[in-house]
Amino acid sequence: MGTGARRMNITHIGGPTTLLEIGGVRLLVDPTFDTPGRRYSFGWGTSSRKTTGPAIPLAEIGPVDAVLVTHDQHADNLDDSGRALLPSVPTMITTTVGARRLGGNATGLKPWASTPVGELEITATPSRHGPAVLLPIFGPSIGFALRPAGSATVVWISGDTVVFPGVLEVASRFDVDTAVLHLGKVQFGLTGPARYTMTGRDAVRLAAAIKPRQIVPVHYEGWSHFHEGRAEITAAFPQGALTWLEPGVQTALS
Numbered sequence: 001m002g003t004g005a006r007r008m009n010i011t012h013i014g015g016p017t018t019l020l021e022i023g024g025v026r027l028l029v030d031p032t033f034d035t036p037g038r039r040y041s042f043g044w045g046t047s048s049r050k051t052t053g054p055a056i057p058l059a060e061i062g063p064v065d066a067v068l069v070t071h072d073q074h075a076d077n078l079d080d081s082g083r084a085l086l087p088s089v090p091t092m093i094t095t096t097v098g099a100r101r102l103g104g105n106a107t108g109l110k111p112w113a114s115t116p117v118g119e120l121e122i123t124a125t126p127s128r129h130g131p132a133v134l135l136p137i138f139g140p141s142i143g144f145a146l147r148p149a150g151s152a153t154v155v156w157i158s159g160d161t162v163v164f165p166g167v168l169e170v171a172s173r174f175d176v177d178t179a180v181l182h183l184g185k186v187q188f189g190l191t192g193p194a195r196y197t198m199t200g201r202d203a204v205r206l207a208a209a210i211k212p213r214q215i216v217p218v219h220y221e222g223w224s225h226f227h228e229g230r231a232e233i234t235a236a237f238p239q240g241a242l243t244w245l246e247p248g249v250q251t252a253l254s
Contacts, residue, residue, distance in 0.1 A: 007254040012245035014054045016219040023148030025118040026064045031082030033058040040075035044137050046188040052222035055248030066117045069094035070159035071141035076223050095140050119149040126166030127159035130196040145174050153177035163202050171209045179212035182219035184226035200236025216243050
């Protein structure tokens with residue numbers, strides 16, 4: 001995983017939900033374990049139906065050292081089962097407003113602030129979950145840069161974001177080995193062409209700035225508000241540029 005970094009195991013569970021094992025630390029990102037079929041309100045008349053269940057049930061996840069929540073206000077990133085899990089984990093890291101809402105063991109980070117989990121340094125990175133004018137409606141989100149002790153590079157989780165100057169600043173602050181990108185071209189009929197996550201073409205533009213050694217797409221399947229899947233994302237990138245994960249299968253990245 002680049003100079004000084006360590007091998008990482010990653011398992012894609014569904015949507016944005018991943019299990020990462022890096023630097024001796026087990027992290028669960030954006031836990032969503034509800035069964036499919038239900039429609040969830042996302043506020044201001046928007047909603048989405050969950051179409052696919054988790055590739056691994058929550059009962060089989062095992063102990064984790066921390067849960068990372070890019071934002072707590074939308075069920076495709078934190079659903080009822082995920083919320084029920086939070087009190088039982090040692091720590092949960094999210095946005096500052098999310099930490100106030102969730103309470104308990106929640107740590108809120110502003111962009112570029114850091115906190116340790118075991119031997120990992122976890123730094124929040126900027127994320128803008130849609131057009132700037134709609135931020136009061138859809139709320140804040142963050143990404144996460146994960147740096148093992150002694151590593152010159154990071155694993156970067158983009159969070160739900162569009163391309164904007166804040167997220168591009170990651171390129172000047174970190175040497176990104178692996179980028180886990182939240183894609184899917186999220187749109188809602190009520191807000192027309194407005195997008196709330198990246199398209200494949202957006203991700204190509206972001207990757208040109210960040211220059212990660214490998215790119216892992218997540219957050220592109222399992223919900224009705226995703227409008228780009230694997231085929232569209234693959235078509236946007238040069239052949240072989242993406243590392244696709246088979247849901248439920250642990251994959252070693254080195």
